[in-house]
Amino acid sequence: MSEVFPLKDPVRHIIWKGDRLRVLDQRLLPRRISYIDCRTPAGVAKATKDMALRGAPLIGCAAAFGMALAAKKGGKRALPEAAALLKSARPTAVNLACAVDRMLEAARFCPNGDLFAHLAGAALAFYEEDILANQTMAKLGASLMHRGSRVITHCNAGALATAGLGTAVGIIRYAHHLGKIEHVYPCETRPYLQGSRLTLWELMRAKVPATLITDNMAAHVMKTQRISAVIVGSDRIAANADVCNKIGTYGLAILARHHGIPFIVAAPATTVDFMTPDGSAIPIEERSASEVLEIHGRPIAPAGARARHPAFDVTPHELVTAIVTEKGIVRPVNGRNLKRIVLGKK
Amino acid sequence: MSEVFPLKDPVRHIIWKGDRLRVLDQRLLPRRISYIDCRTPAGVAKATKDMALRGAPLIGCAAAFGMALAAKKGGKRALPEAAALLKSARPTAVNLACAVDRMLEAARFCPNGDLFAHLAGAALAFYEEDILANQTMAKLGASLMHRGSRVITHCNAGALATAGLGTAVGIIRYAHHLGKIEHVYPCETRPYLQGSRLTLWELMRAKVPATLITDNMAAHVMKTQRISAVIVGSDRIAANADVCNKIGTYGLAILARHHGIPFIVAAPATTVDFMTPDGSAIPIEERSASEVLEIHGRPIAPAGARARHPAFDVTPHELVTAIVTEKGIVRPVNGRNLKRIVLGKK
Numbered sequence: 280m281s282e283v284f285p286l287k288d289p290v291r292h293i294i295w296k297g298d299r300l301r302v303l304d305q306r307l308l309p310r311r312i313s314y315i316d317c318r319t320p321a322g323v324a325k326a327t328k329d330m331a332l333r334g335a336p337l338i339g340c341a342a343a344f345g346m347a348l349a350a351k352k353g354g355k356r357a358l359p360e361a362a363a364l365l366k367s368a369r370p371t372a373v374n375l376a377c378a379v380d381r382m383l384e385a386a387r388f389c390p391n392g393d394l395f396a397h398l399a400g401a402a403l404a405f406y407e408e409d410i411l412a413n414q415t416m417a418k419l420g421a422s423l424m425h426r427g428s429r430v431i432t433h434c435n436a437g438a439l440a441t442a443g444l445g446t447a448v449g450i451i452r453y454a455h456h457l458g459k460i461e462h463v464y465p466c467e468t469r470p471y472l473q474g475s476r477l478t479l480w481e482l483m484r485a486k487v488p489a490t491l492i493t494d495n496m497a498a499h500v501m502k503t504q505r506i507s508a509v510i511v512g513s514d515r516i517a518a519n520a521d522v523c524n525k526i527g528t529y530g531l532a533i534l535a536r537h538h539g540i541p542f543i544v545a546a547p548a549t550t551v552d553f554m555t556p557d558g559s560a561i562p563i564e565e566r567s568a569s570e571v572l573e574i575h576g577r578p579i580a581p582a583g584a585r586a587r588h589p590a591f592d593v594t595p596h597e598l599v600t601a602i603v604t605e606k607g608i609v610r611p612v613n614g615r616n617l618k619r620i621v622l623g624k625k
Numbered sequence: 626m627s628e629v630f631p632l633k634d635p636v637r638h639i640i641w642k643g644d645r646l647r648v649l650d651q652r653l654l655p656r657r658i659s660y661i662d663c664r665t666p667a668g669v670a671k672a673t674k675d676m677a678l679r680g681a682p683l684i685g686c687a688a689a690f691g692m693a694l695a696a697k698k699g700g701k702r703a704l705p706e707a708a709a710l711l712k713s714a715r716p717t718a719v720n721l722a723c724a725v726d727r728m729l730e731a732a733r734f735c736p737n738g739d740l741f742a743h744l745a746g747a748a749l750a751f752y753e754e755d756i757l758a759n760q761t762m763a764k765l766g767a768s769l770m771h772r773g774s775r776v777i778t779h780c781n782a783g784a785l786a787t788a789g790l791g792t793a794v795g796i797i798r799y800a801h802h803l804g805k806i807e808h809v810y811p812c813e814t815r816p817y818l819q820g821s822r823l824t825l826w827e828l829m830r831a832k833v834p835a836t837l838i839t840d841n842m843a844a845h846v847m848k849t850q851r852i853s854a855v856i857v858g859s860d861r862i863a864a865n866a867d868v869c870n871k872i873g874t875y876g877l878a879i880l881a882r883h884h885g886i887p888f889i890v891a892a893p894a895t896t897v898d899f900m901t902p903d904g905s906a907i908p909i910e911e912r913s914a915s916e917v918l919e920i921h922g923r924p925i926a927p928a929g930a931r932a933r934h935p936a937f938d939v940t941p942h943e944l945v946t947a948i949v950t951e952k953g954i955v956r957p958v959n960g961r962n963l964k965r966i967v968l969g970k971k
C-alpha cells in the first residue's frame with residue numbers, strides 16, 4: 280500500500296476545527312449543503328441521533344472528536360459521562376462504542392499533559408485509520424469483481440458514511456476505476472432514502488453509471504439485468520459473522536441467494552464485535568414511525584396510521600458470500616474465519 | 626351464495642351517471658376525495674393511464690363503461706377505435722382487454738335497437754359480476770386462514786382496485802370478520818405508495834388492525850412477527866399459472882418461500898389469460914422515471930438522475946402456494962389445475 284491511492288473523495292462531511300466539529304447535515308442532501316457546528320459531546324450525540332450525521336464508520340469518527348471536545352471543556356472527569364452519552368446516541372452500529380472506548384483507552388495513556396491535544400490527536404488518527412481501511416477494502420473487494428460487473432447496493436456505505444471512499448461504494452468506485460463496473464443499481468432505501476439521496480449522488484459525482492431502483496425492484500432487476508453481485512456495508516458484525524445492516528439488507532441477501540448472486544459485505548475491523556455472539560444479540564434500533572409515515576414533512580398515509588420502523592436487520596452469515604475487511608477477505612463466512620482474518624488468530 | 630354477504634364497502638370509486646362515468650381520483654387519497662368526470666372513452670383511457678383510476682379489475686369495469694360511452698356518441702362504428710384506445714391505456718392488466726372484448730361481443734348480440742342502453746347494461750352486469758366474484762373469493766380465501774393469522778399484503782388489491790370488496794383485501798376483511806386475522810402488515814409499495822395511501826386507508830376504515838411497513842422491511846417482519854401468509858392480487862395470470870402483479874410481488878414470493886410462509890394470490894377469472902403461455906410473454910409496463918425520482922412533486926434524487934420504473938413483475942407459479950378465484954382454489958399451482966378450476970375442464 281505504498282503507492283498513492285488513485286481516487287480521491289472531495290466530500291467534506293466532518294471537519295475538525297480545533298474547538299468544534301463541523302458536521303454536514305446529510306438529511307438535506309442532495310438539495311442543500313449545510314453544516315452544523317458541534318461544540319460539545321452532546322452536540323455530536325444529537326447530530327448522530329437526528330441522523331444529520333450517519334454511517335457506522337463516520338459516526339464512530341465523529342464520536343472520537345466528541346470525546347476530545349469533552350476533554351476540552353471538562354478534562355478527564357468529563358469523559359465517562361460523554362462516553363455514555365455518545366454511545367447511547369444510536370444503539371446498533373458498534374463503531375460508535377468502539378471509537379469511544381478507543382478514546383477512553385487513549386486517555387489512560389495520558390496521565391499528565393494536555394489531555395485535549397492528546398485526544399484530538401487520537402481522534403485524527405482514528406479518522407485517518409478509517410481512510411486507509413477504506414482504501415485497502417476497495418482494493419481487496421475490487422479483486423472479487425470481474426469485467427462487466429453489474430452491481431446492486433443498498434443504503435449508503437460510501438464516502439458519506441466513512442472517513443474515506445466508503446466501504447461498499449469504495450469497492451464499487453475502485454472496481455470502476457479498474458474498468459470492471461458496467462452498471463450500478465442503488466436501492467433507494469426507504470424510509471430515509473440514503474440510496475437515492477446519498478449513494479446515487481456519490482456515484483454520479485464519480486461518473487459511475489448508475490440507475491436508481493426502488494427497494495421492491497431488486498428481485499426483478501436481479502432476474503432481468505444480469506446482476507453480478509450485491510455489495511453492502513455493515514453496522515455491526517457479530518462473532519459468528521452474522522451481519523447487521525440497514526433494514527432491507529436481509530431481504531436482499533435472500534434474493535441474491537435465490538438468484539445465485541454473490542452477496543458481499545464490506546466493513547472495517549471496527550465494525551466487528553466479538554463481544555456479540557450472534558445476530559440475535561444485536562440491538563435493533565426502532566426509530567419513530569413518523570419517519571415512515573411522512574416524506575418531506577407531508578403524510579403518505581391516513582391520519583392516525585401506525586407504522587413499524589426497525590432501522591436495521593440481521594443477515595445470517597450463511598447468506599453472505601464474503602466479508603471484505605482491511606485485514607483481509609473472510610470467505611467462507613463463519614465465526615472461525617472472521618476471527619482468523621480480523622484478529623489474525625487461528 | 627344465497628345468503629346476504631355480511632360486509633359492505635362504502636367506497637364510491639366509479640359511479641355510472643347514465644351519460645358519464647364519475648371516477649374517484651385515487652392519486653389524491655387519502656388526503657382528498659375528488660372526482661373526474663369521463664364523458665368519452667378517451668376520458669376513461671386518460672384516467673386509467675394517469676393512474677387516477679387503478680386496480681386491474683376496476684380498470685376493466687371502467688373500460689366497459691367507456692365502451693358504452695363510445696356507443697352513445699358514435700354508435701357501432703365508434704367501437705373499434707374506442708376498444709383500441711382503452712386497451713392501450715395500460716398494457717399489463719388483462720382485465721382491461723377482457724372487459725373491452727366482452728363489450729365488443731355484447732355489441733354483436735345487439736344487431737338493432739338501442740346499442741348504448743344495451744352496452745350500459747352489459748357494463749353494469751360486468752361490474753356486478755366482479756362484486757360477486759370478490760365475495761366468493763373472500764369466502765374461499767378465508768377458508769385457507771387459521772385463527773390468529775398475521776398477514777402481509779402488497780399494493781392495493783382492495784375495494785379501490787375492484788368493483789367489490791377487493792381480492793386480497795377482500796379475503797383479509799372476510800377472514801377478519803370471522804375472527805381469524807390478528808394483524809395485517811401492508812407494504813407501502815413504492816413508488817406509488819398504494820399500500821400506505823390506499824390499502825392502509827381501507828383497513829383502518831374496516832377496523833382491521835394494521836401496521837404499515839416499508840417494502841424493504843418485509844423479510845425482517847417475516848422472520849420476527851410470525852407471519853402466517855402473504856396475500857396479493859394479480860394483473861395477469863398466464864396459462865402456466867405464472868403471476869404478474871405490482872412490482873415487488875416476485876421478491877415477496879421468494880422471501881415467503883425462504884421463510885416457509887404460504888404465498889396466496891387472489892384474482893377473478895377475468896385476470897387469467899390463457900392466450901399468454903407463461904410469465905415471460907406478459908408485457909411489463911415501464912412507466913416514467915420521474916414517478917420514482919419525485920415524491921409529492923419534489924425530487925428525492927440528484928438532478929439528472931436516472932431511474933428504472935417497471936410497474937410489474939412476474940412470480941413463477943412454483944413460488945405460489947394457492948391461487949384463489951371465484952371458480953375455486955387452484956392448488957397446487959400449475960397450468961393444468963388453473964385450467965381445470967377456471968375453465969372447468971379436465
